[in-house]
Each structure stands twice: as C-alpha cells, then as structure tokens.
Amino acid sequence: MKPTNINKVLGLVLMALVVFACVQGDEYAVPPVGGEEPDIIVNSSVSAVKEAWNQNKNSSGEDIYTFDVTTNGLYLEGYVVSSDLAGNFYKKLIIQDKAEGATHGIEVLVDKTSLFETFEVGRKVYIKLDGLSVSYDDGEDKDPSDGTPGRYTLGFLLNGGVEEIPSFIYSDHILRSLELETIVPNLVSVDDFAQDQINTLIQIQEMQFEISELGKTYAGEANDEYDGMRTLLSCNDDLTATLQTSTFSDFKSYTIAAGQGAINAVLAKDFRADFFVLIINDPTYIDFSSDVRCDPVILDCGNNPIGGDTVLFDENFDNTSESELEADGWINVNTNGGSEKFDWRSFSGNGYMQASAFRSNETPMEVWLVTPAIDLSTTTNEELTFDTKVGYYNGDALSVYASSDFTGDVDTATWALIQADLADSPSNGYGATLTPSGSINLSCLEGEVYIAFKYLGADSGVTTTFQLENVKVTGN
Incomplete structure (x- = not known):
C-alpha cells in the first residue's frame, strides 16, 4: 500500500530542510508509535552476521545460513539509512552498525511497504536473528575471500532462497527503538569503494554527472526498463560511479542536476551483484x-x-586482425598497466573492436584505441562518423577525442572531447542494431589528426561492453 499523498508532501517538504552534511533522523515527520524502549540485550552485530555466514560457507559449502532459535534471543542493533518514502527502495531496510563512523551494513528484506512510517532514516532498530537466514552474493562464486565485493542479505528462508520476512511476523524480528540519531555518512572517494562499505551511507565530494548524461532524467528515459543507470564523474581523479534509480521512484522523471558538488547515497551492488551502485x-x-x-x-x-566525396580514412574492422591494425598504425593501450585492451572480434563475418570491464579484475580499467594519423591538410569540410553497439549497459564507459599533437603517448597529448551519439541500451543483453555517431565536424582541425576511443570502466563499477565499427573520415 502506497503512503498517502499528504504524507508524501509533508515528508518531501521536511526533507528539503535537511542539512546536507548529515541526514537528520526526524526528516519525515513520522507518526508517533509510542511504547517503551524494548528490553533487549544486544549480543550480536552486523559484522557477526557476516562472519556466521562466512564460517558456515567454509565448513559446509552452503550458500545460506539460518540462525538457530535460542532461549533468550540473539539480537543485533543498527541504524536505518534507507527510506521507501520516494519509492527508490522497496520492501527492504538498509541497516548500518553505527550512526556515525559505520563499519558494516546489511540489507534486510521485509514483506511490507511504507516502512518509512515506522523505520525512518536514523531510527535505531533491534533485529532478532533467531530463525532468520543470511545469504551472500558477489555476482560470481559467492566467495568473500577472493577479493570480489558482495552483499549480505538478511531475510526469511523460503523456497530455497532468502526472501522477505513475512508481514505477519516481521514485527517479531524488527523492533523499533525510541532512539533517533542523525546519520553522518562516511566521507569516501570512488577509489575507496570496498566490501565493508556496502549497505552503508557514504558521501562523495566533487562529483558531477558526465556531460553525456546532462538533460536526462533519473530513470524516465525510454530505455530505462527497471532502473535508470546514470554515470557520475569524480573531478578529483576522473573515476566514475553509477547512480541507480528505480523506474518506480516518485522522482524518476526529474532532470538530473547539471552542476557539481557532493552526493550522499547508500553504496550497494546492482541486481546481479556484479558491480557497485549508488542509491x-x-x-x-x-x-x-x-x-x-x-x-x-x-x-x-x-x-x-x-x-x-574524398575518403580520408575508412576502417570497418572486417577481414583484419589486431596485429594488422597495429601494423597500420593503430595504438591500443591500457594506461593503468593492466592486461585488458580493445579486442578485435568477428561475428558472422562482421568485424568490430570491443572493450568491457566485466570480470576484468581491473579497477579502474582505462583503455585507449587511437587511429593512425589522418591527414586533413589537403581537404576541407571534414566529417567523422562511426557506429557503436553496447551489451549489458550500466553506465557510459566510452568517450571519443581528437588530437593534433599526439606522438604515441595518450597522457602527453592534448585531447578535445567529441560529442557524439553513443549506444546506451539495453541493460540486459546486446543491442540489435548499431547506433550511428551522427555527423561530427572536424573542419577546424588542420594537418595530421588522431581520433581516440577511450574506454573507462571498472570491474566493480561501470562494466558496459562497447563495440566499435565503421570509423570513417571524409571531406572535399
């Protein structure tokens, strides 16, 4: 059942008064619940829940651990950092272990909506673990020791999986404290994203939406199926992060902010637990x-x-190889010293270059594919075109640049960003057709010019697969 429009309006008005550096716990004008402070002896923790799963996995190999029913009860305490008031969280609470300086967090699945009415941001809660189950998912082998970050989920064992705690018993397991605290997010950078920060509230400063995202909504574009994925750029280190917004959220059609500043968000993993997202x-x-x-x-x-009519450069990547492209003067380099590069691929006789950070074990993964020199000295009105296709889109990873002083080192050249139309869907599977770049004007450049295709992603962040075809420059 959705919250009433009156509650939403009152809640949103109060949220606008929040001091941004901290998240005030009383921002939603929660109806008084009353009662006394639960008489609870806290004898466990969020960290202990995770370790219980780890221990059971190591000893039994099982992917789900269920807590025994005890005589006096096994309880942890934590603070709520999620809210379903605006519809961006659904049937879950995100709990972290401390109101300030959090070191662990966990998602708790609950078969109930309008949780914000009782468990608002900053509300201290007690979780009775007896009979609940915990699972772990990192999108791969469900092994926390392999270095791939994953999420722990607490809920109710049903049909062989961890599902929502049923509505008729959730109040036996989630107890509301009278204590309401201000949540102080941990200040981090994109490069700091790590296992223990998942399902905690963090703040990242000096961030902005990538220029290619400007003008879009949070999750109201035609290609946004379940979630909108928008790429954020750190002005400190050029690393990117993905903002995930539900298409069922009340603000899905709001235009994203065009400026720069700070973001408070829950650090999470995407639906498949493949990469980090901010919510x-x-x-x-x-x-x-x-x-x-x-x-x-x-x-x-x-x-x-x-x-x-004059063709200055034309490469469709058919009937070639990476060694032949290198011999022709193409530069294919990983600037972070990793092993991943653009790969030449062919499908049904159609060649293309492909890059993806998915399961690359590289964070970040920065790869440049640079054309040989293209001579514009004897022509005018030069035009660049190319085609792209994506697979499993979860953020913009490809950008295109031009340089007239490139000498072989991408870090020392002067690059100008080319604004082109790039493929940005689907999020599940591969696109059925190529996306044309549109007509790109190169006529103000002179002499020898280089076009670079830069892939910037991360195994734990933006992993979109990009395919490149039909790079062509013409003029008069």
Whole structure:
C-alpha cells in the first residue's frame, strides 16, 4: 500500500530542510508509535552476521545460513539509512552498525511497504536473528575471500532462497527503538569503494554527472526498463560511479542536476551483484549546486556544411586482425598497466573492436584505441562518423577525442572531447542494431589528426561492453 499523498508532501517538504552534511533522523515527520524502549540485550552485530555466514560457507559449502532459535534471543542493533518514502527502495531496510563512523551494513528484506512510517532514516532498530537466514552474493562464486565485493542479505528462508520476512511476523524480528540519531555518512572517494562499505551511507565530494548524461532524467528515459543507470564523474581523479534509480521512484522523471558538488547515497551492488551502485533516498541527497564543472575541452568546429566525396580514412574492422591494425598504425593501450585492451572480434563475418570491464579484475580499467594519423591538410569540410553497439549497459564507459599533437603517448597529448551519439541500451543483453555517431565536424582541425576511443570502466563499477565499427573520415 502506497503512503498517502499528504504524507508524501509533508515528508518531501521536511526533507528539503535537511542539512546536507548529515541526514537528520526526524526528516519525515513520522507518526508517533509510542511504547517503551524494548528490553533487549544486544549480543550480536552486523559484522557477526557476516562472519556466521562466512564460517558456515567454509565448513559446509552452503550458500545460506539460518540462525538457530535460542532461549533468550540473539539480537543485533543498527541504524536505518534507507527510506521507501520516494519509492527508490522497496520492501527492504538498509541497516548500518553505527550512526556515525559505520563499519558494516546489511540489507534486510521485509514483506511490507511504507516502512518509512515506522523505520525512518536514523531510527535505531533491534533485529532478532533467531530463525532468520543470511545469504551472500558477489555476482560470481559467492566467495568473500577472493577479493570480489558482495552483499549480505538478511531475510526469511523460503523456497530455497532468502526472501522477505513475512508481514505477519516481521514485527517479531524488527523492533523499533525510541532512539533517533542523525546519520553522518562516511566521507569516501570512488577509489575507496570496498566490501565493508556496502549497505552503508557514504558521501562523495566533487562529483558531477558526465556531460553525456546532462538533460536526462533519473530513470524516465525510454530505455530505462527497471532502473535508470546514470554515470557520475569524480573531478578529483576522473573515476566514475553509477547512480541507480528505480523506474518506480516518485522522482524518476526529474532532470538530473547539471552542476557539481557532493552526493550522499547508500553504496550497494546492482541486481546481479556484479558491480557497485549508488542509491539515493530522494534527490535532496544530491547537492550539485556549484556551476563549476570539470568537463574536458570540447571540440566545436561550428555548424558549416561538412562531408564530401574524398575518403580520408575508412576502417570497418572486417577481414583484419589486431596485429594488422597495429601494423597500420593503430595504438591500443591500457594506461593503468593492466592486461585488458580493445579486442578485435568477428561475428558472422562482421568485424568490430570491443572493450568491457566485466570480470576484468581491473579497477579502474582505462583503455585507449587511437587511429593512425589522418591527414586533413589537403581537404576541407571534414566529417567523422562511426557506429557503436553496447551489451549489458550500466553506465557510459566510452568517450571519443581528437588530437593534433599526439606522438604515441595518450597522457602527453592534448585531447578535445567529441560529442557524439553513443549506444546506451539495453541493460540486459546486446543491442540489435548499431547506433550511428551522427555527423561530427572536424573542419577546424588542420594537418595530421588522431581520433581516440577511450574506454573507462571498472570491474566493480561501470562494466558496459562497447563495440566499435565503421570509423570513417571524409571531406572535399
């Protein structure tokens, strides 16, 4: 059952008054529940729940651990950092172990909506573990010791899996304390994302949405099926993160913020637990009020007519190989010293170059594919075109640049960002058709020019597979 419109309006008005650095626990005008403080002896913790699963996995190999029913009860305490008021969380509570300086968090599945009415952000709760079950998922082998971060989920064993705690017994397991605290998010950077931060509230400063995302909504685009995935860029280190927003959220059609600043969000894993995502309770958790962005220089050659019959460069990647491309002058380099690069692939006789951070074990994964020199000295009105296709899109990973002073080292060259149309769907599977880049004006460039395709992702972040075809430059 959805909360009433009156409750939503009152709640959103109060949220606008929140001091951004901290999340006030009383922001939702929660109806008084009354009662006394539960007479609970806390004898466990979020960390202990995780270790119980780990121990059971090591000894039995089982993927689910169920807590025994004890005489006096086994209880942990924690603080709520999620809210379903705006619809971005559904039938779950995100609990962290401390209101400030949290070191562990966990998601608790509950077969109930409008949880914010009782368990608002900052509310201390007690979880009775007796009879509940915990699972772990890292998108791979469910082995926390292998270094791949994963999420722990607490719920009720049903049909061989951990499901929501049934509505008729959840109040026996989740007890509301009278204590209400201000949640202070841990200040981190994208590079700090780690196992113990999953399902805790964090803050990242000097962030912005990537320039290719500007003008989009949180989750209201035609290609947003269940969640909208929007790429955030760190102005400190150029690393990216993915903001995940439910298409059932009340703010899905809000336009994303165009400025730069700080974001408070729950650090989570995506549905398949393959990569990190950030999830906000509502748009007030983003404060991008600064209009000073950290975008690269953008190539702008004007709107004059371009294109012509003279083909200056044409590579469709059919009937070739990586060694032949290298011999022709293509540069394919991983700038972080990793092993992953653009791979030449062929399907049904159609060749293409492909890059993906999925299961690359590289965070970040930065790979550049640079064309041989393209001579513009004897032509005018030059035009660049190319095609892209994506698989399992979870954020923008590809960007395109032009340089006239590239000498072999991408880090020392001067690059101008090319604004092109790039494929951005589907999130499940591969696109059925190629996405044309559109007509890109190169006419203001002179002499020898290089076009670079930069893939920037992370095994624990944006892992979108990008395929590149039909790179062509023409002029008169």
